[in-house]
Structures are given as structure tokens and as C-alpha cells.
Amino acid sequence: MQNPYVPYPVRIDDIEVATEDKSLKTFKYVFLNDGDEEKFSYQAGQFAELSVAGVGEIPIGIASSPVEKGFVKFTVFKAGVVTSHLHNMKVGDIMGLRGPLGNWYPWDFLEGKNILIVGGGFAFTTLRSSIVYMLDPANRPKFGNIDVVYGARTPGMLLYKNELVEWEKRDDINMHLTIDAPAEGWEYNVGFTPPVTEQKAPQGDDDTYAIVCGPPVMIKFTLPVLEKLGYAHDHIIMSLENRMKCGFGMCGRCGIGKELVCKDGPVFTLDQINQTPREY
Amino acid sequence: MKLVKIDKKQWAEGLESLKKSFRLLGPVKEDSYYSFKALKEGEQPDFSFLNTRLSPKSLLFPQSEAIVEYSLDERDEDHHVMKAIETDDSPRAVLGIRPCDAKAVTLVNLNFDTSEYKDPYWVKALAATTFIGLACDTPKSTCFCTSVGCGPYHEEGLDLLLADEGETYLVKILTEKGGNFLSTAGLEAVDEDTTLFDAKKKAAEAKIISTIATDNLKGQDILDLHEAPFWEDISFACLNCGTCTYTCPTCWCFDLQDEIHGKSGKRFKNWDSCMFPLFTLHTTGHNPRGTKLQRVRQRFMHKLKYFVDKYDQGIMCVGCGRCVNQCPVNIDIRKVCALMNDHKVDEQACAVQE
Ligand SMILES: Cc1cc2nc3c(=O)[nH]c(=O)nc-3n(C[C@H](O)[C@H](O)[C@H](O)COP(=O)(O)OP(=O)(O)OC[C@H]3O[C@@H](n4cnc5c(N)ncnc54)[C@H](O)[C@@H]3O)c2cc1C
Ligand code: SF4
């Protein structure tokens, strides 16, 4: 019987400061035991519990992509007890990973479809995983047009900047990066994510799906824009967050009605969310 | 299924000899209430109870249970590696569990033993346990088991069912596990026909006069119930003390917490409650169930609607009456259930969800 409470032991292989204000760091982990990486095989959109002995566990979206092998990556915002502790840890430290947990963006279903990704702030982690997955040469032909709207306060607050610049240069993905106010040397969009989405995103139709991930205020103003662009509620895919402990549907705290965000989610369509009490 | 008769004196002797091969857990009186405890050498279960103050769920799902351990001492080769704690899965028997509490175990099992994930601590403890039920001939006024798919002689979740009959117990052997228990005890069991047992059962069921209706719950709309006007009234007096969820045999929510002593530590699985604001508080300060109304609603919606819809096995309540008896402000699940079951959406008012 697999014990879902016991994490795989991992070593911190690299730590990268991810934003100019140092509030986010990207942690790269390698598995200590042979075979654990295979057992941890995941899909873009899933999360894991980062487990620190003596401190606690936190649910974090998987930022690396299933097509990247040999390691897993997470980008963590310094927020409370466990995340602050993590920010003080060093390369070489041993901790644990439980997962992969939750469902994922419906990749099989999305084959042959156009994809619009809208992300804001530091909720770009599983979106990065998704983009890297779709751009993989083996996967790119499976999808139609790919558009990405990604906004942050300043250029220095955008995650994974080197990759964003690389993607800007490609012609098989349409990037629409934006920052809140003009900044020196910034050559892309200026303005909040919702209006940029309104100007740049493709029209919604039967074959176009939007994946939206961001802070509540961004979501609040982006949904009406998507509706205006013609995206039906079952064509808008979102990833929810709730406080979690177990991550596999037993401890009971992350429920929204009869759905548990950790196990039945975190990925839901807006249509599904509309049918649950909004307790997230 | 077989019915036998066992002399009470023999039963007591049999239990004593069973202690070599079974850990025996049974009701014991402490101050003015009863609780399930491991029986010591020479100690007999006290069957003169109506029901225990806390449910026996703690025998399988302890209020606090160490599940993972680790060393923080960097000199240890495997420091910071988290390992499962070995559990004692030797055979044990719960003596005198009431039929409602035994059925509750089968409901909680739906949460801890699923096709995707299994909680090994629960699953192994359950497999190691023989359940010996004690039928209720004198139910409490707050018992409403018969209208929630249970009853004073209900057999679900049990291996043996005992009915008290003067100097003897009438014992219904319900499973192989139960049969093994009797043979290990070396008890002389005399075959008995079912007439008396069935009559006692009927008489006991007739004594349960408190009932609730649950027939409309399934057909109700989740959002309609969620937006119903009665939650304000229901939750008004609630103290969010958590007594209801802690005493309930079917409540299964828990927390995970680390505890360290010097250079070693353990992770614990502790009972938690949807009645507490911290249960759902986000690190950002946002709380999706930040108000008392939202938390009280969650408890009843989970038991009487979400569970019903998710598992199609009735409500998540066995009618033991503990929450009714012990709530300091007399919030009564029977009344709440009636409101939910009878709820009709006012066609005039438009229930717009925020
Ligand atoms: C599906 C999902 C994906 C997510 N993805 C990401 C991501 O990619 N990046 C990211 O940065 N964030 C992500 N988050 C948010 C992240 O999980 C939270 O920011 C994180 O859990 C905060 O943990 P903390 O310990 O720092 O905060 P805290 O609020 O301090 O605590 C969280 C937990 O620590 C323990 N704790 C805290 N204080 C105490 C105390 N005083 N006593 C005892 N125990 C205490 C508790 O067990 C508590 O539940 C995600 C969340 C979800 C649900
Ligand atoms: S026992 Fe009563 S007062 Fe206490 S949390 Fe439950 S309903 Fe509220």
C-alpha cells in the first residue's frame, strides 16, 4: 500500500532569485532515490506538497514541465511560515516532495485546439510548465495557435524572463507581455492584463480555449473581457487555490461544495465553478 | 449468519483468556461518562452505558497520531528524510460498540479507503479490528438512528452483535472474523432460534421515537440550499466551539502538524474542525469560510447534501445524538435537516450568487 503521507526525499540542486524584489525564488530539486522521478511523473497543471521536516508542508504548482527530465522546479513566493523557511534554505539541503497531486489542464482534450493563456503576477508557474510542454517539438503540432498574455507590475517582476524573451522571438507562439506602467527599455505592451487581453487576444470560438491563472483581481476583470471576446464558460479553464493539508482529498478543508480543490481540481472550467458554492 | 447464546459469566472468562491474542478495547466509566479504553488485566468492559461521550472513532482515527518521523541531526546519514512510522497492527477487538458508531466507521471508511488513495493508518487499523456490537434496548430520547439507515440492532460494520438477555448474551455471528473471535475465546455457544432476538429488535426499534426526513435532500439544488435564508438563524447562537464535530463519529477532517523534540521530529495527523476559522484561512488573510454562518453551513451542507450527492449512501450522520446532546447552545441537526429537506425556493425572489 503506497503511503500518500510520506514524501520522496529530494535535494535542493539550485536556487534562483526569480524577481527583482527577491520575494520569489525558483527551487530546482533532484530525487535522492532511483526510481522516484519516474514515480513522480506528472502533467502540466498539477501541484505537489513541498515538505520540510520539522516545519511543515505547502502546496505549490509544478513549474517545470513534463518534457524536462532529471529535475523538478517550483517557484515560491515568500508568504508565511513554511515559504519563509524555504527561502532561507541552501543548495544541498534535503527535504521532501509529495505528489504529483490534483488534476491538470485537459491536454488530451485540448489537442487540435487554439490556446489562449492569460497569466498575472506570480501565478505563472504551471502556465510556464504548460507552454514548455506545448512548445516541445513532439507536441507543438498537436495544437493550433498559441497566444500568451502575461502581465506583471514591472519588467523585473516577470517570472522566467529569459524564456519569455526567447518565446517572443518564435513565430509559433504569440506573446503579449505587459507591465503596469512604462519603463525604460521596455518594448512590449503597457497596461493591466485585462485590457491587453481585450486588445490582443484572439476571439473565442468553439475551437479556442482560454487558460487563466492569476491574482483574484486580475481574474475578476479578465473574465468579463473573455466573455466579451466570445469565450463560453466551458471554454474558460482556471486553476483554483484553497488552503490545503493532505492534498489528496482526505483532510476535508479545501472543499468547494462537494468538490475538493486538491483532488477534483485544482483545474476547473468556469462552467463547473459556477455550479459550486464559491468558497475559495 | 448464526445466532447463539452465551452465558455472561463464561463470556467474561472468555474475554480474559482472549487478552493473550487480542488487544481488547471497551467502554469504561470515568467520572460521570464512558469512553473506550484498552482493558487491563482483569478489567471487564462496562456495558451499563447508553453511549460514550466521545465516539469510538478514535480507536481507528486517533485524535492525534504520529504518522511520519525524521532526524534533524546532520550527523545522521538520513537526516531530514521523512519516514512512515511503524504501526502496531496486531489483532484487536472493540467490545460493545453501539450499532450507530459501527455504521459510522463504514461511512468514514469511504473517505480514507478510496480507489485512488488509501490512508494506511486507518486501513490497517480497520483490518486488524474485530467489532463486537452491543444492541440498544434502552435508546436515548435523542437517538434517531432508525430514520437514517441505521437502528438499535443494525449490523453494518459489525462482526458480532450482542443483545443483552438476563444472564446471557444472544450473539449474532455476522462475519468470519466474528466467528474466529468466539472460537479463539473458546466460548461454549449454544444454538438459539431467532424468535426472541427478533422480538427484542422490534421492541427496541419501536422505542426510537425521534425521526427525521431526508427524502428530498438528494433532489435539492446545492446552490439553492447554500443560498437558503435559514442559515442566519441556525448559526446565530453557535460558538464555533467544535464540540459537534469532535464528538461526531462520522466527522473525519484533520490537520497535519510537525513537532520537534531536540534533533528529531514527527508529523502528526490531528483532528480538525470545519467550525474553526483557521481551518480554511489562506496565507493572504483571505478566508473563504471566514464567517460563523459559512462554517455552520459547511458542517450541515457536508453532512446532509455534499456527502449525499457524492456517495449516494444517505446522509453523513448515523443519528447517535451526540451533537444534539452536547452542543452548549442546543443547535439540533434534526431541525436543520427538516429545514433543508423542506426547503422550497421562493419563485419571486431571485437567488443570485455573488
Ligand atoms: C494548488 C496550489 C498551488 C499553489 N502554487 C503556488 C506556487 O506555485 N507558488 C507559490 O508561491 N505559492 C503557491 N501556492 C500558495 C502556497 O501554497 C501558499 O502561499 C503557502 O502554503 C503558504 O505557506 P506558508 O507556510 O508560508 O504560510 P502560512 O500561512 O504561515 O502557513 C501555512 C501552513 O503552515 C503551518 N503554520 C503556519 N503558521 C503556523 C503556526 N503559527 N503554528 C503552526 N503551524 C503553522 C500551517 O500548517 C499552515 O497551514 C499554491 C497553493 C495551492 C493551493
Ligand atoms: S457544538 Fe454547537 S456551538 Fe459548538 S460548534 Fe457545534 S453547533 Fe456550534
Ligand code: SF4
Ligand atoms: S447525531 Fe450528530 S454526532 Fe451523531 S452522527 Fe449525526 S451529526 Fe454526528
Ligand code: FES
Ligand atoms: S487538502 Fe486535504 S482534502 Fe484537499
